[in-house]
Amino acid sequence: MSDLRVGVVGVGVMGADHAERVARKTSGARLVAVADADHGRAEALAARLSEWPAGGESGSTARHSGGTAYGEGVRVVEDPLELIAADDVDAVILASPGSVHAEQLFACLDHGKPVLCEKPLTMDAASALQVVEAEHKLGRQLIQVGFMRRFDPEYAALKQLLDSGDLGRTLVLHNVHRNKSAGPAFRSEMIVRDSMVHEVDVARWLFDEEITRITVHKPKPTSVVGDGVFDPQLAVFELANGAIADVEVFVNFQVGYEVRCEAVAERGSATIGLGSGVFTRAGERWGGTMPADFRTRFEQAYDVEVQRWVDATRRGEIDGPGAWDGYAAAAVCEAGLASLSSGTPVEVALADRGNVLGT
Incomplete structure (x- = not known):
């Protein structure tokens, strides 16, 4: 089979990381185009990732109607919708802001393009449900959502252990999600939508149940955030089978990037995210290493996620969380x-999956 020709929309931190992953590390795929609101950023990335023809000079470009081509490799397209529609793009990775996901996802569906969409699927449940319904009408799945923790070896091993039943039924899930810093633009609602959403998907996946109610608590905020920002936050998820999951999300932890998960079952517990090697506490010191950000902690998960997405796309399938998972989150x-606003528990208004998908 020929290589899957991939276009990346949005080449900020995550999109640039994915673009380099496709260009340098993923077999069976070739990066052919990028688009970003910051055209200069897209051009710089394309120039860096392009493969130069024999005898050519690095930095040489050629303009044509489809955008700016760098060497033999990556071209820059100004309009993301033009990239999605392009004949030389077989599949798309969306790493653009969530506010434009709906329009871009509908374009992918209209053109029959498989798409790996970074979270969130869309910015609200109503538009996310419209995406699910539109995909269902096509009769095949084209959308995979970038909940990469499902591909992390530690999370995958935890899922396998819990599903085996060796520990009995899983009763409680404890989660910690801490970032070193998030910057002044990261507001309280973004902690829920852009950070906590990962634990939402983890809880649904590990329990294989929907979340029916959520309560978000607001402890005293850290002094490093501005007025009106609630960081950290504590959330409690109640699931359809009576299980409980909780999560502490702290995006200005100041120490490093830390993600932990402990599952408590009837006959034991299992914890992941403690770091590799021997972790010691002695002499008022602790020993171990902590990654600086999510790209280091979950590098292997992202590598596996994108490789499996490419392999599945070439088979005409998806291999991971789909549009429904994005909608449910x-x-x-x-x-x-x-x-978060009311300080009280709120029921989750979830459409009936059977009615929507006919299952």
Whole structure:
């Protein structure tokens, strides 16, 4: 089979990382085009990732109607919708802001383009449900959502252990999600929608149940954030089978990037995210290493995720969380935002999956 020709929309931190992953590390795929609102950023990335023809000079460009081509490799397209529609783009990675995902996802569906969409699927549950319904009408799945923790070896091993039943039924899930810093533009609602959403998907996946209610608590905020920002946040998820999951999200932890998960079952517990090697506490010191950001902690997960997405796309399938998972997470986060505002538990308004998907 020929290589899958991939276009990346949005080449900020995550999109640039994915673009380089496709260009340098993913077999069976070739990066052919990028688009970004910051055209200069897209051009710089394309120039860096392009493969130069024999005898050519690095930095040489050629303009044509489809954008700016760098060497033999990556071209820059000004309009993301033009990239999605392009004949030489077989599949798309969306790493653009969530506010434009709906339009771009509908374009992918209209053109029959498989798409790996970074979270959130869309910015609200209503538009996310419209995406699910539109995909269902096509009769095949084209959308995979970038909940990469499902591809992390530690999370995958935890899922396998819990599904085996060796520990009995899983009763409680404890999660910690801490970033070193998030910057002044990261507001309270973004902690729910852009950070906590990962634990929403983890809880749904590990329990294989929907979340029916969420409560978001607001402890005293850290002094490093501005007025009106609630960081950290504590959330409690109640699931359809009676299980409980909680998460502490702290995006200005100041120490490093730390993600931990402990599952408590009837006959034991299992914890991931403690770091590799021997972790010691002695002499008022602790020993171990902590990654600086998410790209280091989950590099292997992203590598596996993109490789499996490429392999599945070439087979005409998806291999990971789909549009429904993105919608369900959006619905939980929407209820979480209401709970963040009210300080009370909020029921999750989730459409009936059988009615929507006919299953």
